[in-house]
Amino acid sequence: MTRISRRTFVFAAVLTLGASPAFSQGLEDRLIIVTSFPKDLTAPFAGAFQKKYPGTKVEVQNRNTAAAIAFVRETQSNPPDIFWASAPDAFEVLKKSSLLQKYQPKAQGVASKIGSYPVNDPDGFYIGFAASGYGIMYNTRYMRANNLPAPKEWDDLKKPIYFGHVGISAPSRSGTTHLTVETILQGEGWDKGWATLLEVGGNLTQVSDRSFGVPDAVNSGQYGLGIVIDFFGLSAKASGFPVEFVYPTVTTIVPANVGIIAKSKNQKAAEAFVEFLLSDEGQQILLDPKIQRLPVKEAAYAKAPAGYPNPFKDAKLGARVKFNADVSEARYALLNSLYDRLITFRLKELNAAWKAIHDAEKKLGTGGSAEAKKLIAEARRLATAVPISEKEASDKAVAAAFRDLKKGEKAAGRQAEFEERWDSFAVKNYAEAKALAERAGSAK
C-alpha cells in the first residue's frame, strides 16, 4: 500500500509541478524550512523569497534547536529541505550524521572571514549568511535603582559590585555562548581563561537553559546585566524596552548559518533560497530593526543606518582573537559538560565562595597581614582552578567519552565518570575557598 500511495503521490506531484509557474523558473512548488530563528527573522525572508518566486510555496517550521535536530534526524525518508539556525554546533551534529549536503554558493562578494571567524563551514556543508557579535546587555532602570555603573569590558563583570546581577546562557544550551566561552579560552589561554570564566561565574545570578532566557530576564528587570548576542539587545531596545547594549573591546563574532538537508526533495528551490539569503536583496533584509544581524557582504552596509555595527570597518569586532576551529571542535562536548559541572550546576556554591572572597578583600582593603593575603590568594586559586588540563581536554580518548563511539574506538572512561570527578572537585574547592576567605577576613 505504501508503495502504491507513494507512486500516486509522485505522479500527482509531477502533474502539479508541470502546471505551476515555479516550474517555468525551474523551481519546485514547495520549500520546507526547519528553523530555530524567531518569526521576526523568518517571516520577512520567507515573504520576500516567495515574492521573487511566486510558484514556490515556502513552509516555515519553527522549532527549538533540540526539536529541530530531532525532527531532521527522524524524517530521513522524506526530509525537509533547509536547516536554518544560529548555532554552529547544531550544524556540526547534522553534518556528522550525514544529514546535510555540500553546497558551494554562487553569490559573489561574500567575505570568507568575519573578524577571525570563518563564515562558511570549511567542508562546505553549511553557509554563513549573517554574523552577530557578543556583548553585554543591561537594563537601565535596574542599573539606576541599584546604583550600578555601566560595564564596558568583560573584565568589568568580575567586579564585586556586579555580584548577583549578571546572567548568561549555558554553553551547553546555546551554541553562540559556547563560541564565546571557547574564544575566551583561546584568547586568554586555558588556565587564565577558566580563571576569568569562574570569577565572572561568581557574580552570575543565573545560568539560563536557553539563549533567549537571558534577554527575557534583562527585559523584565529580573536581573540587570546579561551576556548576549547583539541583536537580542538591539532588537529589545528597538521594541521599547529600557535596555542598552555594549560591545566590549575584545568581542567574539558568531555566524548564523543555513544548510541544505541531504536528499532534499526540492533541491532547486533549496539552492535558490540559499542564494537569496546571500543576494544583495537578502542581505539588505538583515538590517531590519527587528532583525539586526550583521550582513556578510561589505556592500550591504552602504545602506545601514548610522551607528550600525560594521565588522568590516570596526577593527574591534572580533579581530583580536585568532580562532582555531579544529581545537574548538575537538573539545566541543567536553567543554559544555565541564562548564556545567563547574558553574551551571554548582552556581550556589561558586557564588558563596566568591562572596566570601569579595568580603574578605573589602575588609582588608590595601592592608592586611601577610597571613591574610596568603589565605586570600589560596582561596582565589581554589575558586579559579580547573580539574583538567588543556592537554588532557584535547586528548582524543578523553574527548571520545563525550560522544558516540565509532566501531572499535576506545574512550578513556564514561562521561558520567568524568562528570562525577569534576563535580566533586568543584564542590570541594568552592567550600575550601569559602572557608579560607572567611578565615582571612577574621585573621586581619
Added chain:
Amino acid sequence: MTPPRSAFGGPTLPFQGRERGRLLARYNASPAQALALVFVALFLLAFLVVPLLRVIQIAFTGPDGAFSLVHFGDFFRTSLLRESFWNSIYVAGMTVLLASLIAVPLATILARYRFRGAALIHTLGVVPLVMPPFVGAVAMQLIYGRNGTINLLLMDWFGFRIPFMEGLNGVIFVEALHYFPFILLNLSASLANIDSAMEESAQNLGAHGFTLFSRIVFPLALPGYVAGAALVFVKVFDDLATPLLLNVNNMLAPQAYLKITSVGIADPMGYVISVIMIACSLGAMLLSALVLKGRDFAITQRGGGGLSRRSLGRWGTAAAAAFVIVALAVSLSPHIGIFLLSIGTVWSFAELPDAYTVQHYVTVYRESLPLISNTVLYCGLAGLIDIVLGATLAYVVLRTKLPGRRLVEQAAMSAVAIPGLVLGIGLLRTYYDFQIPFTGESLATFWFMLVIAYAVRRLPYALAAATAALQQLHVSLEEAAESLGAGKLRVLSRIVVPLMTGGLLAGFVTSFATAAVELSATLLLVARAPDAPLSYGIYVYMQSAAGRGPGAALGVIAVVVVAIATYAAFKIAERERGLKSREMF
C-alpha cells in the same frame, strides 16, 4: 473508620449469572470486557510502549553496544544525580502538603455550603492548571520574581524582599499554586458522590463539626483525595517547566531534560534518568493504591446529590468567602500577570506595565482563529479519548480479574513521567514512514498524531479520576441491575457511566486543560503552520522581545478557552446531578 456496608447486606459475592466461557468466568469477565482490555492494551502498545522503547533503549546499552545496566550504576555513583533524586522527592512531597492546604478547605467549602457561583469558583479553580509556556514564566517572574511587583512594593514600603522564586522552596510554592487543582477536582468529584444519608446517620449519632469531617466525610472521599494527591506528587516529581523557570537544576526532571536536549551530546544518562523517573512515578501510584487497599469506599445509595448543603452564618460566610478569595487570588495571580502583559506596552523593572494598549490582540486576531479551533479540536478529542480509555481501563481493573490488567494500568500511568520530547521522538521514529493513503502525508506529522500524543500523555489524569469515581460505586448496584435482567452494556450505560459522571468530568477537564498548553511534543510533531495549536503560536511569538505582548495575548486566549470548556462541563454536571436527584424522588 468504618465504611458503610452494602445496603443489600454483607460482603458481596461475585455475580454468577448467565453462561460465560469457563475461562472468562474464572476472571469474572465478559468477552466484551476482555476485548476492551485488549483494545486499550493495543493502543498503549502502539502509541506509548513501542515508541518509548525505541528511544530509551539507549539507557540499557553499554559502551560496547550490548545490553548493560552500567549507566544505572553510574546514576547512583553520581553525587549530583543522587542529590537531584532526593530534591525531587522532597519537593514533590512538600508540594502535596501545601497543595492540600489550599485544595482541601476549598473543596469542602464548595461541597458543603450553599454558594452563589459555585460553578464559577470551580472553573477558576481549574485555571491554575493552564500555564501557557514561556508567557506563564515571564508573568510569574514579573509578579513574584526578585524584582517582581510584590518584591518591588515590599522594597519600597519595608525595605526587604521575599524570595518566592528561589531554590527548592520556590519550586514548591509555584508547583503548589499550579497543581492544587488536581486535588480540588478529584476531591470535589468524590465529595459530590457521598450520600447525605451517611452524614445524617452520623449526625443522628451525635457527630458534628470537625469530628463529622474527619471521621465520616473525609474518609468517604479518600479515593478522590488520594487520586489527586498522587497525581500532584507524580506530576511535580516529573515536572520540568517550574524548575527551569526558577533555574533550579538539581532535580531529576531538569537533569534529564538538559541531557536529552543538549545539542551534540550522545549521553545515555538523560534516558536513564527518564527510566528512573518512570519507575518512581509508578512506585508512587502503587503506594497510593496501597493506602486505599483493603478499605471499601463504595456507597450503594445514590441520588442525594452529595453532602447536604447548608447555609453559613454571617461570620461563616465571610470567613469562607475570604478563604476562597485569597486562595484564588494567589493562585490566579500569574494569570492576572499574563493578562497585564497582554494589554501592556513595556513592563520592565516596574510594579505594572508603563502603558496599556489593545494592539497585541489586534496583532494576534488574524492568525489566532485557526490556532484556537485547532486547540479546541485536538484537546477536546484527546480529552474524550482519555475518558473513554481511562474509564474502560478503570472498570476492567476494578471489576474483573483479567490477567495483565494491572500491567496495562501501569503502562498507562507511566505516561505521566515521560518527557514530551521523548514521546515525540518515539512517535516520529515509529510512524514517519507510514503514509496516509491518497495524500501521501506522513502519519507522524498528520494532525491527529498530536491528538494521540496529548491523549497518551494525559491519560493518567483521566485514569486516576475514573478509578477514584469507580471506587465509590458499589458493585451491588450493577449486580442488582443485572439480576433484574439488564445486559452488561445496559448496566454500563444506565448505571455505571451516569454515576461516574463527576469523576469522568474531572478527568476530561484535567486532560483538556493541560493539553491546551502542551509544548514539547507539539514542537516536534507540528509540520504545517495551519495545523498548529495555540501553544505553538505562543512559542513562535515568545522568541523575540517584540513578541512578548502578542504571546501573552495568545496565552490569555488559551486560558479563556479552557475556562469556557470547564465552565460548560461543570454546568452539564450540575444539571446531571439535578436530574439524578429528581429521578430518585
